[in-house]
Amino acid sequence: QQQVKQSPQSLIVQKGGISIINCAYExxxxxxFPWYQQFPGKGPALLIAIRPDVSEKKEGRFTISxxxxxxxxxxxxxxxxxxxxxxxxxAASKRGSTLGRLYFGRGTQLTVxx
Amino acid sequence: EAQVTQNPRYLITxxxxxxxxxxxQNMNHEYMSWYRQDPGLGLRQIYYSMNVEVTDKGDVxxxxxxxxxxxxxxxxxxxxxxxxxxxLYFCASTRGVEQFFGPGTRLTVL
Numbered sequence: 001q002q003q004v005k006q007s008p009q010s011l012i013v014q015k016g017g018i019s020i021i022n023c024a025y026e027x028x029x030x031x032x033f034p035w036y037q038q039f040p041g042k043g044p045a046l047l048i049a050i051r052p053d054v055s056e057k058k059e060g061r062f063t064i065s066x067x068x069x070x071x072x073x074x075x076x077x078x079x080x081x082x083x084x085x086x087x088x089x090x091a092a093s094k095r096g097s098t099l100g101r102l103y104f105g106r107g108t109q110l111t112v113x114x
Numbered sequence: 115e116a117q118v119t120q121n122p123r124y125l126i127t128x129x130x131x132x133x134x135x136x137x138x139q140n141m142n143h144e145y146m147s148w149y150r151q152d153p154g155l156g157l158r159q160i161y162y163s164m165n166v167e168v169t170d171k172g173d174v175x176x177x178x179x180x181x182x183x184x185x186x187x188x189x190x191x192x193x194x195x196x197x198x199x200x201x202l203y204f205c206a207s208t209r210g211v212e213q214f215f216g217p218g219t220r221l222t223v224l
Contacts, residue, residue: 006156
């Protein structure tokens, strides 16, 4: 059973546009929601993360929006650049469970056209 | 430099021939994991280890074994590989809730 559902599977955006990737979860015990970025030939790396006590977190052009009541969170990439072309994974984990256990979405392949 | 290393990076083998993929981290992390990545399926956890001699199954453990005899090393063992284990494999170690991934091992089983 997929613990975290991610959409879309692929996304094509023009340079300068906004990229939006959505994730949803069911388990209310989740309390940490990171996004990982993966470039071709590399392992995923932490991009940005949020805890449910805030509704938004922004780091540069990357913003996570979090809706606790809807059990949804999303990644927004403003002014998307060709260098942002990568696969993005959302994830979730729950405090108190096995340390470090992350449940990943299936990933979104983002292509930004120049 | 803090890192997770995996070897080999690429491997082509035949059905039934035992193989080991090594993973090592130099960050003194207690928690380590193995994942496989397949198109459209994302990252699925195979096994994890909370410390030396403490391992447990993840979501897709069938056909795999692991061991954790030293804190820094967490090898993945395929005792009788099959074509459905053709995949991209990642080792990761964890500090707090952040996972640090290795560069990946692309395995092809013919």
